[in-house]
Amino acid sequence: MSELQALDKKYVAGTYARFPVEIVKGEGSMVYDAEGKAYIDLGSGIGVTAFGIADKAWQAAVIEQLSKVQHTSNLYYTEPCARLAEALCAKTGLKKVFFGNSGAEANECAIKVARKYAAEKKGPEYNVIVTLKNSFHGRTLTTLAATGQEHYHELFQPLTPGFVHLEPGNLKEFEEILANYKVAGILIECIQGEGGVHVVDGDFIRGVAALCQKEDIVLMFDEVQTGNGRTGKFYAYMHHGVTPDVVTTAKGLGGGLPIGACLLGEKVQNVLGFGDHGSTYGGNPIASAGACNVISRIDEKLMAEVAEKGAYLKKTFSGAKGVRSVSGMGLMIGIETEKPAAEVVKACMAKGVLCLTAKNKVRLLPALNIPVEQLKKAAEIILSVIAE
Ligand SMILES: *Cc1c(COP(=O)(O)O)cnc(C)c1O
Numbered sequence: 497m498s499e500l501q502a503l504d505k506k507y508v509a510g511t512y513a514r515f516p517v518e519i520v521k522g523e524g525s526m527v528y529d530a531e532g533k534a535y536i537d538l539g540s541g542i543g544v545t546a547f548g549i550a551d552k553a554w555q556a557a558v559i560e561q562l563s564k565v566q567h568t569s570n571l572y573y574t575e576p577c578a579r580l581a582e583a584l585c586a587k588t589g590l591k592k593v594f595f596g597n598s599g600a601e602a603n604e605c606a607i608k609v610a611r612k613y614a615a616e617k618k619g620p621e622y623n624v625i626v627t628l629k630n631s632f633h634g635r636t637l638t639t640l641a642a643t644g645q646e647h648y649h650e651l652f653q654p655l656t657p658g659f660v661h662l663e664p665g666n667l668k669e670f671e672e673i674l675a676n677y678k679v680a681g682i683l684i685e686c687i688q689g690e691g692g693v694h695v696v697d698g699d700f701i702r703g704v705a706a707l708c709q710k711e712d713i714v715l716m717f718d719e720v721q722t723g724n725g726r727t728g729k730f731y732a733y734m735h736h737g738v739t740p741d742v743v744t745t746a747k748g749l750g751g752g753l754p755i756g757a758c759l760l761g762e763k764v765q766n767v768l769g770f771g772d773h774g775s776t777y778g779g780n781p782i783a784s785a786g787a788c789n790v791i792s793r794i795d796e797k798l799m800a801e802v803a804e805k806g807a808y809l810k811k812t813f814s815g816a817k818g819v820r821s822v823s824g825m826g827l828m829i830g831i832e833t834e835k836p837a838a839e840v841v842k843a844c845m846a847k848g849v850l851c852l853t854a855k856n857k858v859r860l861l862p863a864l865n866i867p868v869e870q871l872k873k874a875a876e877i878i879l880s881v882i883a884e
Pocket residue numbers: 597598599600601603632633634635685689690718719720721722746747
């Protein structure tokens with residue numbers, strides 16, 4: 497273990513099982529460790545560096561803002577925040593945006609919006625938020641309560657009350673929940689990322705949307721991981737022809753700087769008033785300037801490339817030796833392997849490819865603009881590791 501690694505182990509809270517690798521620099525989808533070893537990066541910081549490491553155009557946008565003003569407070573206007581909100585609304589048809597700094601914060605905002613909307617419209621007893629089993633929505637006590645995986649809950653009780661977990665795909669169960677609980681809203685990941693790149697059925701999502709419309713339930717999509725071009729559409733709900741009331745996003749939005757956003761549709765656009773919510777860093781000019789650059793580059797041409805690269809990965813891994821199944825959409829791919837996923841990731845790292853796990857799967861979330869040659873080279877290395 498290097499001196500730096502020992503220092504980190506001694507002084508940084510032990511919440512992460514880090515690999516014995518220190519990343520010191522990168523360029524696009526290539527990253528380099530302290531020993532000078534090169535890796536093709538198929539994790540992009542868990543779907544964060546949407547255009548790779550040290551991307552020139554993103555960097556220029558960030559540096560330009562950095563030289564003007566790095567932070568003020570939400571007592572004043574700043575340009576990047578307003579421009580970013582406008583761009584997100586133009587891309588989605590949603591009406592307003594609240595900015596925070598992370599995915600969990602974006603979801604906290606969504607939950608507050610759904611509860612306040614229902615409290616004012618139907619009464620404060622309408623406070624139940626439905627989420628899916630096997631979901632992941634964050635690490636704060638409320639977003640943990642939303643997360644439909646028991647093992648995250650243990651030892652942190654009591655969590656925020658008022659959450660009910662629904663089996664993905666079971667529309668009948670959703671109807672029963674609506675009959676038995678006073679529901680304010682439902683929060684769904686179209687593809688459960690941490691839950692194992694599990695694609696939630698489109699008919700189910702459309703059925704949920706129709707029931708939400710009928711019963712005036714706030715329909716919310718957690719696009720923290722699936723958002724900002726990751727699946728080949730700007731947001732993953734757009735694959736399903738539904739209209740959300742709330743969309744939360746983070747990860748890829750900032751291209752590597754912390755930002756989270758909660759987008760509010762027509763029905764809930766004015767639910768939050770003065771003093772209802774806030775965040776000191778929310779809408780930070782530098783993070784927003786980076787995000788404006790990211791959003792401006794997610795166009796139809798890029799989405800076609802993401803879809804094509806995703807199709808290539810699916811075709812390459814489906815039926816390959818040592819592969820049980822392949823899931824996902826666009827550049828959000830899960831590979832169920834015969835070998836334990838953690839072993840595959842470790843062996844790939846030794847051979848110069850960084851990938852992730854999600855439950856029992858190897859998870860790939862490369863930068864949206866990863867060069868095809870790098871993607872192919874990395875895929876060949878993963879194939880060889882899986883087949884061994
Ligand atoms: C990562 C993730 C979160 C949490 O985001 P943080 O920025 O870590 O708070 C929430 N929802 C989903 C779907 C995620 O993938």
